[in-house]
Amino acid sequence: MVGGNGGEGITSFHSEPRKEFGGPDGGNGGDGGRIILKVDRQVKTLYPVSSRYKGFDGEAGSSKNCYGANGECLYIKIPLGTVVKEDGEIVADLSEDGEEYVAAYGGIGGKGNRFFLNNDNRAPTTATPGEPGQERVLHLELKTMAHAGMVGFPNAGKSSLLRAISNAKPAVAAYPFTTLNPHVGIVKYQDYEQIAVADVPGIIRGAHRNRGLGLAFLKHVERCRFLLFVLDLSVAEPWTQFQDLKYELEQYEEGLSQRPHAIIGNKIDLPQSKSNLKLLKEHVEQRIIPLSALTGDNLEELLLHLRELYDDYLETEKSCKHNPIKW
Ligand SMILES: Nc1nc2c(ncn2[C@@H]2O[C@H](COP(=O)(O)OP(=O)(O)OP(=O)(O)O)[C@@H](O)[C@H]2O)c(=O)[nH]1
Numbered sequence: 001m002v003g004g005n006g007g008e009g010i011t012s013f014h015s016e017p018r019k020e021f022g023g024p025d026g027g028n029g030g031d032g033g034r035i036i037l038k039v040d041r042q043v044k045t046l047y048p049v050s051s052r053y054k055g056f057d058g059e060a061g062s063s064k065n066c067y068g069a070n071g072e073c074l075y076i077k078i079p080l081g082t083v084v085k086e087d088g089e090i091v092a093d094l095s096e097d098g099e100e101y102v103a104a105y106g107g108i109g110g111k112g113n114r115f116f117l118n119n120d121n122r123a124p125t126t127a128t129p130g131e132p133g134q135e136r137v138l139h140l141e142l143k144t145m146a147h148a149g150m151v152g153f154p155n156a157g158k159s160s161l162l163r164a165i166s167n168a169k170p171a172v173a174a175y176p177f178t179t180l181n182p183h184v185g186i187v188k189y190q191d192y193e194q195i196a197v198a199d200v201p202g203i204i205r206g207a208h209r210n211r212g213l214g215l216a217f218l219k220h221v222e223r224c225r226f227l228l229f230v231l232d233l234s235v236a237e238p239w240t241q242f243q244d245l246k247y248e249l250e251q252y253e254e255g256l257s258q259r260p261h262a263i264i265g266n267k268i269d270l271p272q273s274k275s276n277l278k279l280l281k282e283h284v285e286q287r288i289i290p291l292s293a294l295t296g297d298n299l300e301e302l303l304l305h306l307r308e309l310y311d312d313y314l315e316t317e318k319s320c321k322h323n324p325i326k327w
């Protein structure tokens with residue numbers, strides 16, 4: 001990243017036949033524009049970010065003490081959760097929408113003749129050139145929370161499921177909001193591939209308006225590449241859970257509920273669950289994976305599907321790398 005150069009102050013040196021334009025009254029050059037990294041929630045990857053940027057230069061000053069215009073700021077949109085490193089050190093961790101970080105300052109504009117005007121020198125012939133913009137090499141990384149994020153109402157069995165499929169040991173209890181902070185567990189496959197799954201606090205209606213653990217929870221979901229909707233099949237009309245969860249995600253961020261996902265019907269071991277599953281299938285057209293985090297029933301189907309989601313994600317990443325969007 002190179003900030004814009006400062007504009008030139010103007011010189012009073014004017015050889016014939018050039019028209020005098022500076023004289024003792026030349027204005028300062030404008031400062032070079034800054035390059036600013038700005039978090040935009042709509043931006044999901046770092047691929048659109050180019051490898052080199054040059055800020056806008058400031059304009060030269062002109063006669064009649066007219067200052068040159070400052071170079072405009074160059075904004076680079078980056079995704080939420082971008083970490084900026086310089087020489088291996090973290091210099092910024094951008095986790096708020098709209099947050100800004102100055103990646104390079106522009107050079108200071110040169111001083112025009114007017115600047116050097118004083119009682120002893122009524123017709124200064126001095127002016128200084130603009131300074132070059134700041135030059136920095138920054139490394140941008142997207143801090144992903146986990147590959148998969150579990151989304152479900154409190155008590156749906158998210159933590160139990162994470163315990164069942166990974167090495168993580170989050171607390172499990174028969175009351176809502178047992179989980180207050182996200183836990184990330186690693187699911188290991190025989191070919192040594194590892195998938196990170198996050199168990200995030202339970203969502204409730206109105207979460208997008210910050211009810212319950214609301215926004216803090218939704219922020220975690222946003223940092224996951226794909227989602228696992230965990231529904232409690234032992235509760236009547238489980239499809240309303242799915243609708244409500246999707247609604248909350250969508251209210252928080254348009255398109256969030258459309259991320260690649262799997263739908264899990266948990267607690268299939270309980271008496272009402274089988275009939276509820278049948279009804280759920282009538283209301284939701286997508287594939288549903290019924291299982292029991294408690295007894296371990298049908299966990300294999302989930303593990304296979306999780307792997308498919310992960311492999312698809314890797315494919316998409318690869319194709320994005322080959323076709324980066326140029327700004
Ligand atoms: N019968 C049965 N009970 C389950 C199953 N999965 C979880 N439970 C029980 O449901 C209750 C809630 O489980 P948790 O894993 O703590 O639920 P959670 O979704 O993490 O809840 P929060 O952290 O509050 O959002 C516990 O009493 C679990 O033992 C299951 O498959 N079958």
Ligand SMILES: [Mg+2]
Nearest residue numbers: 158159178179
């Ligand atoms: Mg929990």
